[in-house]
Amino acid sequence: MNLNKKIALFIPCYVDQFYPNVAIATLELLEKLGCSVSYPIGQTCCGQPMANAGYERGTLGTTKHFLETFKDYDYIVSPSGSCVLHVKEHAPAIAGMELEQQTLHDKIFELTEFLTDVLKVEPIKGSYPHKVGFHASCHGHRGLRLASCSERNEPFFSKTKQLLEQIDGLEWVDLTRKDECCGFGGTFAIMEEALSVQIGKDRLEDHLVHGVEILTGGDMSCIMHLEGIAKRNKHPLQFKHIAEILNEVIS
Incomplete structure (x- = not known):
């Protein structure tokens, strides 16, 4: 399927640092499925670790930065349900940016969610005898x-x-x-x-x-x-x- 949309790849910190092979596999997979994918080089941590530790107000900066970094994309895809959930549901509300946050909420997807609900991938041809x-x-x-x-x-x-x-x-x-x-x-x-x-x-x-x-x-x-x-x-x-x-x- 050729999705004529601007797609951004959001890679969580621990994937970037410890499992870059997962980031590469995600990019290659999306490209094989006909997507044109960009990796915004200015992306940083989404703020989840700090928020989970009780310092939600400390994530205002990362939330604003995330909004600015990904604002021009139609879809944001990430190989991490936990980070996507933080961005969608747990990031702090920012006064005056309600519309931007709602827009972000609606266009960020965990990988399998994007494959099934947006790309509607099927059939998958190939073998994996395991x-x-x-x-x-x-x-x-x-x-x-x-x-x-x-x-x-x-x-x-x-x-x-x-x-x-x-x-x-x-x-x-x-x-x-x-x-x-x-x-x-x-x-x-x-x-x-x-x-x-x-x-x-x-x-x-x-x-x-x-x-x-x-x-x-x-x-x-x-x-x-x-x-x-x-x-x-x-x-x-x-x-x-x-x-x-x-x-x-x-x-």
Whole structure:
């Protein structure tokens, strides 16, 4: 699909610093799907870590800068549900910029949301013969509503499964606890280290007992937490962002 719109790529700090391969995969994937993508070089942190630590007023500057940096684009796409949710719902309101903030709210998308709801990607041609377990990160899952929630009485849907189930050979593994937190939670992993690690071990065990080969997700922060626990405990799991899997499959 050739989307004749100006699309900006928003790359969160931790992806930029620790997982640049995810940023590259996201860019390549969007370009393969016919998008003309720009990377605004002046972008900075969206302010989520500071806001989560209780310093919301300290994020006024980053919020204003984000608005200015991305104002001329039709769509903003990011491989991170947590950062997108912060920009959409948790950034501080700025007096006199209500219209700009509402416009931003309506044009920023998490990657799988953009692929399914805007590009309406299908079919996906390619093969990926692996058993894949999906970690539903809390911000994307319950904040952006990228999938149905187990605590709600609602019909099942999953934007990620909608994409991955199209791929030949890929086995989507149904977990026992489909949308349980991994325990990361940003500063929670620092303030409550022992509890954070135990939650992560429980989340990993669900994947391991179901024979998952590759654990994927839409937030590298959660995947980073789970991968660290897996490596320390010598678990034979691979970890990939969904952008990496889709970019490998789509030629």
